[in-house]
Amino acid sequence: MDADSTVEVDFTPTQRTLHLRSGRLLISTGHDDAQRPFSVKTAQGSVLALGTRFVVQVQPERTDVQLFEGALKLSPLHTTPQRLSAGERTRFTAMRIDDSTRVGREPSWAVGALEADDMRLGHFIAELSRYRPGLLRCTSEVADLRISGVYPLADSDAVLDALTQSLPVSINRRSRYWVTVSAR
Incomplete structure (x- = not known):
């Protein structure tokens, strides 16, 4: 489960259901699917793991x-279900399923990293702030700087310190819980 995610668990002897209210999940299911199907429900429909x-x-x-890996059955609330095969990605609303495209590798957050590929610093700081307590922000004068790399989420203070080595920024800490990235 990624940061800022909310899930309700509903496991019974006949089914396993997660109600994903916010955020995102990386799920690996076993082969108990025939005995107790595993599904994730959202406001737009459900995803049945195979x-x-x-x-x-x-x-x-x-x-x-x-x-x-494997296959999924996507069931939006108001349209025909569709099967998704390994290596594909898509999105759906309650009314439709988009055409699928090829998926890349698994997300970096699943292994405790934040990946940036020519990302705006403002977006990077917003993403990093999801993984630490308190207020983390950057000023508008540095928000459009670009950043690339893979950063460990376990030590966000070290990530912030590393920014001063590669970008013309300084880290202003009023406390551990109030940090601002600004121009040097």
Whole structure:
């Protein structure tokens, strides 16, 4: 489960269901599917696992799905279900399923890293702030700087310190819980 994710668990002797209210999950299911089906439900519909490894991310108006192994059955609330095969990704609303595209590798957050590929510093700081307590922000004067790399989420203070080595920024700490990235 990624940061800022909310899930309700509903496991019974006949089924295993997660109700994903916010955020995203990386799921690996076993082969108990015939005895106790495993599904993830969102506001837009459900994703039924068929012995698989996949990510489900809920957005305000849609559900995003990435499938790495196995197969899934996607069932939006108001349209025909569709099968998703290994190596595909798609998104769906309650009314439709988008065409699938090829999926890349598993998300970096699943292994405790934040990956940036020519990302705006403002977006990077917003993502990093999801993994630490308190207020983390950057000023508008540095928000458009670009950053690339893979950063460990376990030590966000070390990540912030590393930014001063590669970008013209300084880290202003009023406390551990109030940090601002600004121009040097």
